[in-house]
Amino acid sequence: MTTTLHPLVTEARRLADGLLAPCAQRVDQDGVPASHLDAVRRGGLLGVSAPEEFGGAAAPDSVAREIAEILAGACCSTWFVQTQHHTPVRLLAGAAPGLAARERFLRPLATGELLAGIAYAHVRASPRVPVRARVDRDGVRFDGTVPWYTGWGLNDVMLLAGVTEADEVVFAFADAREQPGLRPSPPLRLAALTAARTVSLELDGLRVPAENVVRRTPRAEFARVDVPRSTNASPAVFGVARAALDLLGDTPDERGAAESLRAGLDEVRARAYALADHPVAHEHVEERLALRTRAYDLMRAATTAAVVAGGGRATSLDSPAQRLAREAMFLLVQGQTAPVRRAHLAALSGAGR
Ligand SMILES: Cc1cc2nc3c(=O)[nH]c(=O)nc-3n(C[C@H](O)[C@H](O)[C@H](O)COP(=O)(O)OP(=O)(O)OC[C@H]3O[C@@H](n4cnc5c(N)ncnc54)[C@H](O)[C@@H]3O)c2cc1C
Known part of the structure; x- marks a missing residue:
């Protein structure tokens, strides 16, 4: 099937x-x-x-x-x-x-009775600890700053993570609403995806009951699973790239660009997804990173092609081309970890030669 x-x-x-x-x-x-x-x-x-x-x-x-x-x-x-x-x-x-x-x-x-958001990317900031978790008999107390929380006002609960003094990551559900110990910033104004209602969260003694705790795991163990997983290319990259190519018209120039980029995307997508399905997440990490970076390159080329083909009108706020180009910019940093950042910059350093 x-x-x-x-x-x-x-x-x-x-x-x-x-x-x-x-x-x-x-x-x-x-x-x-x-x-x-x-x-x-x-x-x-x-x-x-x-x-x-x-x-x-x-x-x-x-x-x-x-x-x-x-x-x-x-x-x-x-x-x-x-x-x-x-x-x-x-x-x-x-x-x-x-x-x-x-x-x-x-x-x-x-x-779908409840919609959840997540507040855990900051756990990757090691050795910094943006959110401290303290576990006691009644549950968990969270203190610190969640730099990014998307869907504020839209989702019902959040999966919140903090790091304990013993370097353990604690994941627990909290209600996604202002409450004692949890204060949201005003919605962040961003170059892309302002629409997704992202805020930062100040946590000052937020209490979460023990029965809301989902997982406690040593930070090194969390990284062992999280870091390889983040090396896979995101499906959203292919979705945005294809949407941009769909904007190209029927002139030979536009058709030529669309066909070539589509072929590249299809090939990278097939290889990236085959690796995503590979049963051992920490194998083929270099290849995964190379494919993730290549997918970014193709996405940037596709959204750039849509802007170039659209000419001046592509810069109008009414134009899907500029929106997709901004969304592509966002996807370059979404879920970024240190190895992803390193691999991407290394690939870009070769681009000037
Ligand atoms: C609009 C938006 C919405 C988001 N919403 C959410 C959300 O709802 N929930 C959530 O959990 N996350 C969210 N994020 C976070 C996102 O998924 C990424 O994890 C985040 O963008 C990664 O970058 P950062 O800016 O937070 O981290 P940074 O601290 O800038 O670091 C990114 C990675 O690179 C490493 N790094 C940084 N600087 C250096 C350096 N100089 N040398 C070597 N390594 C370095 C860090 O250790 C880290 O692993 C959101 C991000 C954005 C932009």
């Missing part, structure tokens, strides 16, 4: 063509409306990777990737808000059966 036949892929395409793409210019300027997330939720897309026994679709990763490509190409801001949700779902799905947080949160997250 090809992934294009999966009903959730069909649903994503329907949503993309009928709602997300037609609204993308307005959303980029005005913000992601809650109704977009409701549509994603109603379509069952929030449960794509969740276990069936909890109300999810348990679809293979290939289906989740294809859906991500479709949503990101149609409206990168909406894709980005909803993509946060899939990390807590996967974490809970992999947690021990019977764990209180799993029993409490997995079903409502899988069915």
Whole structure:
């Protein structure tokens, strides 16, 4: 069975063509409306990777990737808000059966009754500890600053991470609302994806009950799993690149550029996804990084081609070309880790020669 036949892929395409793409210019300027997330939720897309026994679709990763490509190409801001949700779902799905947080949160997250955000990228900032966690009998206390939290005002709960004095990473669910110990900044004004309602969070003694704790793991152990995973190319990169190429017209020049870039994307995508499906995440890291970097190059070329082909009017805020070019800029840093940053800069250092 090809992934294009999966009903959730069909649903994503329907949503993309009928709602997300037609609204993308307005959303980029005005913000992601809650109704977009409701549509994603109603379509069952929030449960794509969740276990069936909890109300999810348990679809293979290939289906989740294809859906991500479709949503990101149609409206990168909406894709980005909803993509946060899939990390807590996967974490809970992999947690021990019977764990209180799993029993409490997995079903409502899988069915879309609750929408989750994440606040954990700061854990990668080692040796800095932007968020300190202190575990006691009643639960966890969090203090510090979460630099990035997307979907504020849209999602219901957040998966929050902090690091203990013993260098353990603690993941726990907290309500995604202002409360004693949790204060959001005003929405961040960014060159791209301002629409995704990203804020920073000041934590000053935020208390989370013990039954909301999902995982405690030594930071080195977290990095052992997290760092290799982050070397894979993001499906959103292919989605945005293809959306840009779809803007190219029918002149021989534009057709030539589109065909060449599409061929490059298809090849890199196939190789990157084959590695993403490889059972050992920490193998072939150099190749994964090379493919991730190559995917970025092709995405930048594709969005640049759309701007060049569009001429001056491509710079109008009404133009999808400039929006996709800005979204592409954002994707260059989304999920960036130290090895990803190093590999990307090394590749760029060769570009001037
Ligand atoms: C608009 C937006 C929304 C986001 N929303 C979320 C969210 O909802 N939840 C969430 O968890 N994250 C979110 N992020 C974070 C995001 O996924 C990335 O993890 C983040 O952009 C990585 O960069 P940083 O700027 O936070 O980290 P930085 O501290 O700049 O570092 C990135 C990586 O490079 C390394 N590094 C930095 N400087 C150097 C250097 N000089 N030499 C060597 N290595 C270095 C760091 O150790 C780190 O691993 C968001 C980011 C953006 C831009």
